[in-house]
Amino acid sequence: MSDELFVVEDLTVTTSTGRGPVDVVKNVSFTVGRDETLGIVGESGSGKSMTALAVLGLLPRGARTSGSVRLDGTELLGRSDRELRPIRGNAISMVFQDPLSSLNPYYTVGLQIEEMYRTHRGGSRKAARQVVIEALEQVRIPDAGRRIDQYPHQFSGGMRQRVMIAMALCCSPSLLIADEPTTALDVTVQAQILELLAELQSTTGTGMIFITHDLAVISSIAQRVLVMRSGDPVEYGTAEQVFSDPQHDYTRMLLDAVPRIDDEVAS
Amino acid sequence: MTxxxxxxxxxxVVILLAVCLFTYLIFFKLSPDPAVMICGKTCTPERIDxxxxxxxxxxxxxxxxxxxLRGIVAGRDYGAVHCPAPCLGYSFQTNESVWSMLTSRLPVSITVAVGAAVLWLLAGVIGGLVSAVKQGTWWDRTAMALALGGVSVPNYVLALVLQYVLVVKLQVLPFPSAPAFGDDPVxxxxxxxxxxxxxxxxxxxxYARLTRSNVIDTLSENYYRTARAKGLGGALIMRRHALRPALTPIATIFGMDFAGLLGGALITETVFGLNGIGKLAADSIAKNDQPVIMAVTLLAAFFVVIGNVVVDLVYTALDPRVRVVSA
Structure with a gap:
């Protein structure tokens, strides 16, 4: 076996609709190595997020999965909620798109990170608090010792996403799934968050799945790319391959849709 | 905050003054002349004067x-009779002090309201919660069908049916008599x-229907998904990420409902013959006993208005987003 950290084979997700079952993800396969970033690209409804949720068993009620999802050789698919709990947030953690609605408005950010840390690692609240402050400092939240006791609505969008990232990384997971982590943020903040993720990944050695509809973002962060459309895996390969020599018309179309700075402008 | x-x-204070003025105008100005009522059948114009x-x-x-108003704050004199503060006047029917009528009846209404509130909170919240968690199962369907039925049954019907079955037929309960707790707790x-x-x-x-829909809404919130993605489970995720957000709006409604009940449960008290504020209200309206009507109206308004303020203050404690930033 290679040193692949995370292997997905023939993952199919079926949800039931009023008109019968629909496959929203069809036979998706990919691998993520240690230290590696896989980018999953596609338009809305292409099944990117469903793939991510299926990995952690977080699909909506009534959705079924088939195929195989393995972390370090351990099969995750088909496990019960209770069996998946020690893995969620601990071995595989996730950062979601909208940090405001993804954080519980009723609790301080400190408590929300702390409860996760203590669920997986145990220990006293006091010790956990120190870990949380360090996690917040790691994502460069200024004055972390004070901000730990603030509520999500007291943070700016970018800072909230930093909180989510601090939370996702505080148990040192081996795989981080970032589902459109920069989509809800404005462009300058996007760049900061991307830079932060890349930097944290290089220091922690975490494998990462980065889901986005933004090809520019993928090209700057991913080593491998999976292109999806309507639940189908359209193209899969190294970033270099996919960007310089796309095999599929849809990928070419996506690439052409991105304006390039060296394009000639018709005058 | 202060x-x-x-x-x-x-x-x-402003709202209560306005309620006072309104009730005063309605009951003393638009109602039959109290002097004629007090005077009775053998009446002379001099006596009325x-x-x-x-x-x-x-x-x-x-x-x-x-x-x-001065009577309420400082007491007042009716001829040779001094009515000490807080003075709400004397009943036209019994000549009893209205204030002492209220204070003697209030414990009954409070007992009724508190006991009922404990019951309905326990049953409503637990029932709704279980229904939400077991959404779509036979338990959920049965509980919600019962809840719809329960909302639809008028409580005087339920009261009479219960009395007939439990008191008259089965004789497992005595007829309600509102004894003091200390005399005979059983x-x-x-x-x-x-x-x-x-x-x-x-x-x-x-409350069961409210709790159910609130909890179901909360379970589809992004932050609940985050909590699951963090690996939380069992009682912790339920308590922190489902119940707390789902029950906070219910606390508001509860405050208002409870405050409303403190002003007397008119139908229940009347059907069971319990001498609470509700029955006092019903009796005084039937006999057009204006000082008493006035007093029970003010008392109900007082509870609702105070309840409103308490709810707002409690809400700021429950929901950090509405917490008032002290300058």
């Missing part, structure tokens, strides 16, 4: 209203059990 509370309390001057009815209406409990249940059923069903 400034906010003071401002709210100022508002309370003397009653009017004792009650101050010959004064301009605003002076009368001022006297009424009888006290048995006595209040039916009123509590009758009053609680409608609210419990309403």
């Amino acid at each position: 400034r906010y509370v003071l401002a709210r309390l100022g508002g309370v 003397s009653i009017r001057s004792v009650l101050g009815l010959n004064q301009p209406i605003l002076t009368q209203f001022g006297e009424f 009888l006290w409990f048995e006595s209040y059990l039916m009123p509590w249940v009758v009053l609680a059923v409608g609210y419990a069903c309403l």
